[in-house]
Amino acid sequence: MTKYIIRRLLYMIPVLLGVSLIIFVLFNVVSGDPTAVLLGKNATARQMADLREQLGLNKSLFSQYLDIVKSAFTFDFGYSWATKQEISQMIWQGAYPSLCLSIPAFVISTVVSLLISVFVAYYRGKGIDLFVRVCCIAGMSISALAYILFFQWFFAYKLGWFEISGFEEGFPNFISYIALPAIIWIVLSIGPDVRFFRTVILDEIYQDYVRTARSKGLSEITILLHHVLRNAMIPIITYVVIQIPSLILGALLLENFFSIPGLGGMTLNALNSSDFPVMKAMAIISSVGYIIFGLISDILYTVADPRIKFK
Amino acid sequence: MTTPLLSVRDLVVEFQTGDGIVRAVNNVSFDIPLGKTIGIVGESGSGKSVTSLAVMGLLQKPAAVVPQGQILFNGLDLLTCNESKMRELRGNQISMIFQEPMTSLNPVFKVGEQIAEALRIHKKLSQKEAWEKAVHLMNQVGIPNPALSAHKFPHEMSGGQKQRVMIAMAISCEPKLLIADEPTTALDVTIQKQVLELLHKLQQEYRMSMMFITHDLGVIGDIADDVVVMYRSNVVEQNNAQKIFESATHPYTKGLLACRPKLGANPRRLLTVSDFMTEEGKEKVIPVDRVQVFDKESVADKTDHVLLEVKNLVTQFPIKGGLFGGTVDHFKAVNDVSFKIKKGKTLGLVGESGCGKTTLGRSILRLVEPASGNIIYDGKDITHVKHEELRQLRKKMQIIFQDPYSSLNPRMTIADILVEPLIIHNEGGTKAQRFEMARALIEKVGLKSNQMNRYPHEFSGGQRQRICIARALMLRPEFVICDESVSALDVSIQAQVLNLLLDLQEEFGLTYVFISHDLSVVNFIADEVGVMYAGKIIEMDKASNIYKGAKEEYTRTLLSAIPRGETKQSLASLV
Numbered sequence: 001m002t003k004y005i006i007r008r009l010l011y012m013i014p015v016l017l018g019v020s021l022i023i024f025v026l027f028n029v030v031s032g033d034p035t036a037v038l039l040g041k042n043a044t045a046r047q048m049a050d051l052r053e054q055l056g057l058n059k060s061l062f063s064q065y066l067d068i069v070k071s072a073f074t075f076d077f078g079y080s081w082a083t084k085q086e087i088s089q090m091i092w093q094g095a096y097p098s099l100c101l102s103i104p105a106f107v108i109s110t111v112v113s114l115l116i117s118v119f120v121a122y123y124r125g126k127g128i129d130l131f132v133r134v135c136c137i138a139g140m141s142i143s144a145l146a147y148i149l150f151f152q153w154f155f156a157y158k159l160g161w162f163e164i165s166g167f168e169e170g171f172p173n174f175i176s177y178i179a180l181p182a183i184i185w186i187v188l189s190i191g192p193d194v195r196f197f198r199t200v201i202l203d204e205i206y207q208d209y210v211r212t213a214r215s216k217g218l219s220e221i222t223i224l225l226h227h228v229l230r231n232a233m234i235p236i237i238t239y240v241v242i243q244i245p246s247l248i249l250g251a252l253l254l255e256n257f258f259s260i261p262g263l264g265g266m267t268l269n270a271l272n273s274s275d276f277p278v279m280k281a282m283a284i285i286s287s288v289g290y291i292i293f294g295l296i297s298d299i300l301y302t303v304a305d306p307r308i309k310f311k
Numbered sequence: 312m313t314t315p316l317l318s319v320r321d322l323v324v325e326f327q328t329g330d331g332i333v334r335a336v337n338n339v340s341f342d343i344p345l346g347k348t349i350g351i352v353g354e355s356g357s358g359k360s361v362t363s364l365a366v367m368g369l370l371q372k373p374a375a376v377v378p379q380g381q382i383l384f385n386g387l388d389l390l391t392c393n394e395s396k397m398r399e400l401r402g403n404q405i406s407m408i409f410q411e412p413m414t415s416l417n418p419v420f421k422v423g424e425q426i427a428e429a430l431r432i433h434k435k436l437s438q439k440e441a442w443e444k445a446v447h448l449m450n451q452v453g454i455p456n457p458a459l460s461a462h463k464f465p466h467e468m469s470g471g472q473k474q475r476v477m478i479a480m481a482i483s484c485e486p487k488l489l490i491a492d493e494p495t496t497a498l499d500v501t502i503q504k505q506v507l508e509l510l511h512k513l514q515q516e517y518r519m520s521m522m523f524i525t526h527d528l529g530v531i532g533d534i535a536d537d538v539v540v541m542y543r544s545n546v547v548e549q550n551n552a553q554k555i556f557e558s559a560t561h562p563y564t565k566g567l568l569a570c571r572p573k574l575g576a577n578p579r580r581l582l583t584v585s586d587f588m589t590e591e592g593k594e595k596v597i598p599v600d601r602v603q604v605f606d607k608e609s610v611a612d613k614t615d616h617v618l619l620e621v622k623n624l625v626t627q628f629p630i631k632g633g634l635f636g637g638t639v640d641h642f643k644a645v646n647d648v649s650f651k652i653k654k655g656k657t658l659g660l661v662g663e664s665g666c667g668k669t670t671l672g673r674s675i676l677r678l679v680e681p682a683s684g685n686i687i688y689d690g691k692d693i694t695h696v697k698h699e700e701l702r703q704l705r706k707k708m709q710i711i712f713q714d715p716y717s718s719l720n721p722r723m724t725i726a727d728i729l730v731e732p733l734i735i736h737n738e739g740g741t742k743a744q745r746f747e748m749a750r751a752l753i754e755k756v757g758l759k760s761n762q763m764n765r766y767p768h769e770f771s772g773g774q775r776q777r778i779c780i781a782r783a784l785m786l787r788p789e790f791v792i793c794d795e796s797v798s799a800l801d802v803s804i805q806a807q808v809l810n811l812l813l814d815l816q817e818e819f820g821l822t823y824v825f826i827s828h829d830l831s832v833v834n835f836i837a838d839e840v841g842v843m844y845a846g847k848i849i850e851m852d853k854a855s856n857i858y859k860g861a862k863e864e865y866t867r868t869l870l871s872a873i874p875r876g877e878t879k880q881s882l883a884s885l886v
C-alpha cells in the first residue's frame with residue numbers, strides 16, 4: 001500500500017510536466033503577444049517592448065516553459081499583471097471566503113442527498129419514491145439563475161432573513177452572507193445527487209447477497225443501512241471525492257452574483273483582464289487538486305472495498 | 312404417523328407480468344417429515360425455486376401473489392404470518408442455502424462476521440460469543456484453519472469454501488428446516504460431492520429436515536428420502552427416492568433419469584425428455600434403436616489426417632510486483648502440454664477450475680499468446696502467425712463459451728448476431744444470402760427461423776447456447792473449441808445440446824476440443840480424453856480406457872465424484 005502511494009506520487013511528476021506543457025503552449029505559444037491587450041490600442045512599440053522585458057516574455061521559450069514547471073512544483077506563481085499582488089497571497093485570501101461557502105454547502109448537500117436516497121430506496125416503487133424523483137427532475141430543470149434571482153428577491157429582499165450580497169470575515173459573521181448562496185448550492189446539487197445515489201443503492205438491493213441477508217431474518221432497515229449502503233459507498237466515494245477539487249476553485253456563478261471575494265470571482269476577473277499568471281496558477285492548482293483527490297479516492301476504495309488491493 | 316414438520320397444501324403462486332398473470336406454482340402439495348430430506352427436482356422455470364421462496368416468505372412482492380394454499384410449519388400457516396413473525400423464523404427455524412456461492416455473500420464483510428450476524432439477532436449472543444460460535448461452525452463445515460479463515464473476505468475463498476460458509480451461516484441457529492436451492496450446481500463435480508456429503512452429515516447431526524432443490528436427479532440419489540418431481544409448475548410425480556429411481560412412472564421423470572450421460576455404456580445419442588413425452592405431456596414410445604448401446608471405438612477412423620497438433624505448449628501469466636509493478640515472476644497456466652487430434656474427432660479435456668484447461672483452449676485459438684511450444688494446424692505452424700493470416704485462421708477455428716447468458720450481445724437481434732461473423736470476414740455474398748445462411752443454420756440447431764428478429768433475453772439458457780453454437784458455425788469452421796459449453800445448462804438441456812453437437816459434427820465433419828469439469832459428459836462426447844491438473848495433462852487415453860482403468864489417482868477422484876444416483880433400470884427396459 002505504501003509502495004502504491006509512493007508510486008502514485010511519483011507519477012505526479014510526469015503528469016505535472018505534461019500539464020505545464022499544455023499551459024505553456026496555450027498561454028505562451030498560441031495566445032500571441034499579451035502586451036497589446038494589456039496596454040490597449042494606443043501603446044507604442046517602445047512601451048510594448050519594455051513590458052515584454054518586464055514580464056519575462058523575451059526569455060527563450062524553453063526557459064519560459066521551465067518557469068511554469070518551477071511554479072507547478074514550488075507553487076510560487078509570481079505576481080498578477082492586473083493587481084500587481086503576489087499570486088500565492090491572492091489565492092490564500094480568496095480561498096477563505098470560497099471555502100466558507102463551498103465546504104458547508106457541499107457537506108450538507110451530500111449528507112442530505114444520501115439520507116433522501118436511503119429513504120426513497122426503502123420506499124422504492126411507492127408513491128413517495130415517485131414524488132421525490134419528480135421533484136429531483138423538476139429541481140434540475142430550473143436554471144441556477146432563476147434560483148439566484150428568486151431567492152435573493154424573496155428571502156433577502158422581501159423577508160430580510162439574509163444579506164443580499166457581500167462578505168464579512170470571521171465566524172459567525174459570514175453565516176448571514178453565505179447562507180443564501182449555500183442554500184442555492186444545496187438545492188442545485190440535491191437533484192443529480194439523489195438520482196445518482198438512489199440508482200447506486202437500488203443496483204445493490206437486487207443483488208444475491210441481499211436475499212441472503214433477508215434469509216437470515218434481518219430487518220429491511222438493517223439490510224439497507226448495513227449491507228446495502230456499505231456496498232453502495234464504493235461508487236458514491238468516487239463521485240463525491242472527485243468533486244472536492246472543484247470546491248477549491250470556488251463557485252464562479254454564485255460568488256459573482258453574491259459578490260463574495262473568493263477564488264471564483266478572482267478567476268473571472270483574471271479572465272476578463274487577460275491576467276495570464278493568475279489563470280496559469282489556477283490551472284496548475286486545479287490539476288494538482290484533481291491528481292491528489294484522485295489518489296485519495298483510490299485509497300478510500302481499498303477501505304470501502306476489501307476486494308481492491310493495491311500493490 | 313406423526314405430523315410433518317412442513318406441509319405444503321395446494322400452493323398456487325402467480326406473478327403479475329406485463330403480459331398478464333403467469334402461474335409459476337400450480338396446486339403443489341408435499342410434506343417434509345421431521346428429520347427427513349426431500350428432493351424437489353425439475354428444470355429451470357418449473358417452479359421449484361419459487362416454491363422454496365414462498366416457504367421462506369421471500370417472494371418478490373407485490374409482483375408475486377399467493378391466491379391459494381397453505382404452508383404449514385409445525386402447524387403454523389406461514390402464509391398468514393406477518394413480516395416480523397417471518398423474520399423471527401427466517402435464519403432461525405428455517406434457513407436457506409442458495410445456488411450462487413460467488414454472489415450470495417456480501418463482498419465487503421468478513422465471512423466470520425456474516426455467520427455471526429444471524430446468531431446475534433436470533434440467539435442474542437454478544438459480539439464475542441457470536442464470533443466464537445462462528446469459528447466453531449466454520450470448523451464443523453470443514454473450513455481449514457477456521458480461526459484465521461473467519462477473518463477472510465468472500466473473494467479470498469474458493470467457490471466450494473464459500474458454499475461451506477453459506478452452509479455454516481444457514482445452520483448457525485440450528486434450524487429445523489434447511490432449504491438448499493441448487494447448492495452444488497455452480498460447483499465442480501469434485502467439490503459437489505464434498506458439499507453433498509457435508510450437507511448429509513449435518514442433516515443427521517442436527518436432526519434437520521431438508522428440502523433439496525435441484526435440476527439433476529442424479530445428485531440427490533444418495534441423500535433424499537423422498538423425491539418430488541416438478542414440471543411446468545406442477546408436481547408430476549412424488550414418491551420414495553428408491554422407487555423413483557427403480558420404477559419412475561411419469562415420462563418426464565424417466566426422461567430426467569435417462570438424460571444424464573453414464574460413465575459406461577451410452578446410446579449413440581443421449582435420450583432426452585422429448586423422447587419420453589410429447590409437447591403436450593403424453594407418453595411416447597421410444598424406438599428400440601434410440602437405446603442401443605453405441606461403441607464409438609467400433610467405428611473405424613475415416614482418416615488418419617491430423618488436424619491439430621500441440622507440442623510442448625506453455626502459456627504463462629506475469630506476476631506483478633515491485634515499486635513500478637514490473638513482472639517479478641510467471642505463473643504457468645499451461646505447462647508443457649502436447650497432443651494431437653485427428654480430423655473429425657473429439658478430444659475431451661477434463662479437470663477442475665483453475666487447472667488451465669480454458670487457457671489451453673484459448674492458447675490454441677491464439678486468443679492468449681503462448682510463451683513457448685508449437686501449435687500446428689493442418690500441417691502449418693500457427694504459433695506466431697499474425698494479422699491477415701491469423702484472421703483467415705480464425706474463420707476455420709471457432710469457440711463456444713460456457714455462459715450463454717453473457718456471451719451474446721443483449722442489444723443485437725439473433726439475425727444480427729449470426730450474420731456479424733460473415734460481415735467481419737467479408738463472406739457469404741449479399742445481405743440476403745447471408746441472412747439465408749443464418750436462417751438455415753438456426754433451423755439446424757433446432758430453433759425456428761421466425762424467432763430471428765428477437766433479442767437474446769427472449770430465449771432460455773438452452774436456446775441461447777444453441778444460438779452460440781449457430782454463431783460459431785456460421786463461418787463453416789473445421790475446428791471448434793467447446794469451453795464448458797454445457798456446464799451452465801440443466802441436465803435435460805445438456806443432453807439436447809450434446810446430441811446437437813454430435814449431429815453437427817457428423818454433418819459438417821467438425822473436429823472438437825471439448826473442455827469440461829464433468830468426466831461423464833466428456834466420456835460421452837469425446838473419442839480421446841486428456842485429464843488436466845495444474846497446467847499439465849497428466850493422463851491421456853481413449854475415453855473408454857479412462858473410465859475403465861484410470862492410471863492416475865487424480866483421475867479416479869474425478870470419476871468417483873460423478874453423482875451415482877443412476878437409474879437401476881437398464882436402457883432396454885425403458886422401451
